[in-house]
Amino acid sequence: MLLGKIVRSSSHVDYVCQVYSPGEVEQPPVPADYGFGTFVRIALETSSPSWLVGLVYDTVLLNPDFGNLGPRLSPQAELAVFSPDYLQEKAILIGITALGILTESDQSTQGVPMLAALTDALVEKMTDDQIKIFHQGNPSLKLAYMPLLMSQGSPLTLHLLRDIINRLHQIFPEQSASLTVLQRELIWQSQVAPFGGRS
Numbered sequence: 001m002l003l004g005k006i007v008r009s010s011s012h013v014d015y016v017c018q019v020y021s022p023g024e025v026e027q028p029p030v031p032a033d034y035g036f037g038t039f040v041r042i043a044l045e046t047s048s049p050s051w052l053v054g055l056v057y058d059t060v061l062l063n064p065d066f067g068n069l070g071p072r073l074s075p076q077a078e079l080a081v082f083s084p085d086y087l088q089e090k091a092i093l094i095g096i097t098a099l100g101i102l103t104e105s106d107q108s109t110q111g112v113p114m115l116a117a118l119t120d121a122l123v124e125k126m127t128d129d130q131i132k133i134f135h136q137g138n139p140s141l142k143l144a145y146m147p148l149l150m151s152q153g154s155p156l157t158l159h160l161l162r163d164i165i166n167r168l169h170q171i172f173p174e175q176s177a178s179l180t181v182l183q184r185e186l187i188w189q190s191q192v193a194p195f196g197g198r199s
Contacts, residue, residue, distance in 0.1 A: 003029050006042060006121045007093070013112060013148070015042065015054065017123045019092040029125070034059075034094050036156075037163035039126040039134075041102060042117045049104040052117050053126070053134050055149075057160055058095030096123070097152070099145040100134065108134045110144035132171050141168065141175050143182075162186050 004019040017040075022028045034040075034056055041051035098117075100110035126134075135141045149157055165183045169176060 001027070001029060001033060001125045003034050003040060003123045003125055004094070005123060006117050006119055008119070009116070012116055013098040015096045015098065015117060017042075017094050017096055019094060021091070033125050034092075037160055037167070039131050039167075040096060040123050041126050041130065042096070042098075043122045043124075044101070044115050045118055045121075046115070050115075051102050051124075052098045052113055052115070053100050053102050053108070054096040054098045054123075055160065055164070056094050057097050057154070057156060060093040060095070062089075062091040062093060064089045097149065099148065102130065102134050106133045108136070108142070110134075110142055111148055128171055131167070135168065135172070140178060141172050158186055158189055 002020065002025055004017045006015050007018045009015045017034075019034055020028050036056060036059070038056040040054050040056060042054060044050045044052060098113050100108060101113045101115065102108050135143070146161065149161060154160075162183065165179055165186065169179050169183075172179070
């Protein structure tokens, strides 16, 4: 499912996607499609199809009318008819952190990607099969991007990692034991470490 397009980046691994609004695509995404912890892929300009794999970690709402208390020439319901461009000024932006690269031949690389996405690159929600391929290891699953997420220092990182583990529990039921150990460690870090439980 198409979610939107890249409008800017703040680093090699940090991107901002503008979510498609009604009228821009045939089936515009709903909030559940780009929620916190959603895996996405961003099209890369390469000779063979490949994508940045990323994770939604933030949402920002843009409303240019906020704080404008002046008189309105048209009621809100008529703006779509008389001022359709006004509606397009409102936007939903999602922050995406890149976790690696996935190719058309199902080859995955985790960690800081070598390539970067370009402005207007398409952003899609990943399917469970695509998420599984990205994490498939031999014999266990790969989570080589976890140090990258941990190094960002965001207060939401541990929550993001816990969401990832919960999602992978569903996709890799055979890895339940390993994921449970990792999940317990993350829970400990989020509950105990902030109070000085680890030096």
